[in-house]
Amino acid sequence: MPLDLDPTPLPPPDVGAVDRRVLHEAVADRLRELIIDGTLAPGAHLNERVLCEQLRVSRTPLREAFRTLAGEGVIELLPNRGAVVASLSRSDVEHAFELMRTLEGMAGELAARRASEEEITAIRRLQADMKRAHARRDLQAYYRLNRDIHSALARCARNPELQSVHERLNARLQALRFRSNLNRDKWDAAVLEHEAMVEALERRDARRLGSLLRAHLDSKREAVLKDLP
Numbered sequence: 001m002p003l004d005l006d007p008t009p010l011p012p013p014d015v016g017a018v019d020r021r022v023l024h025e026a027v028a029d030r031l032r033e034l035i036i037d038g039t040l041a042p043g044a045h046l047n048e049r050v051l052c053e054q055l056r057v058s059r060t061p062l063r064e065a066f067r068t069l070a071g072e073g074v075i076e077l078l079p080n081r082g083a084v085v086a087s088l089s090r091s092d093v094e095h096a097f098e099l100m101r102t103l104e105g106m107a108g109e110l111a112a113r114r115a116s117e118e119e120i121t122a123i124r125r126l127q128a129d130m131k132r133a134h135a136r137r138d139l140q141a142y143y144r145l146n147r148d149i150h151s152a153l154a155r156c157a158r159n160p161e162l163q164s165v166h167e168r169l170n171a172r173l174q175a176l177r178f179r180s181n182l183n184r185d186k187w188d189a190a191v192l193e194h195e196a197m198v199e200a201l202e203r204r205d206a207r208r209l210g211s212l213l214r215a216h217l218d219s220k221r222e223a224v225l226k227d228l229p
Contacts, residue, residue: 024064111156
């Protein structure tokens with residue numbers, strides 16, 4: 001069920017303290033994961049006191065993390081209400097996926113032409129790790145690797161503008177893309193789609209990789225829209 005973080009503390013499992021690198025980035029990463037996996041649902045109020053206790057940080061890095069996530073469109077900072085997890089309307093979702101299919105298709109076509117052999121090998125390793133996560137039904141690990149593959153393809157396109165737009169738009173869709181894998185049949189199909197994508201990349205078949213990515217995003221959009229009210 002969606003969690004209302006104000007005023008009661010988050011229920012177990014504990015969200016866990018963050019590591020001590022650049023602290024606000026670590027906090028932003030942890031909150032991003034909680035939003036993606038649905039622990040923090042769309043519309044949930046982000047109570048600063050509760051989150052500071054759960055993440056074991058002060059308010060300064062937490063508020064910096066809020067600003068980072070607000071810049072990505074993942075949360076909203078509302079006057080006199082604080083931070084809430086962003087919600088997307090059905091129309092928002094349709095438009096976002098329409099653009100994302102174009103971006104990922106273009107990224108795939110460019111990556112097939114521009115990726116180095118080392119980058120292609122690294123993506124193949126990610127795919128192998130992802131398949132192992134799928135085999136043991138570890139959705140959290142699977143989705144992190146899935147996200148890494150799509151991000152790697154965007155980087156391999158060697159187009160900073162495309163990569164920047166892709167990162168921002170994808171941040172808004174991550175929770176929806178994650179939940180589309182809760183249907184086992186769709187999750188199984190997605191693994192096969194990814195295997196075909198990596199094979200096309202290895203053959204440097206730009207047209208096929210672009211087509212596969214667009215079809216993959218179409219499948220994701222249909223799964224997401226089916227579950228929306």
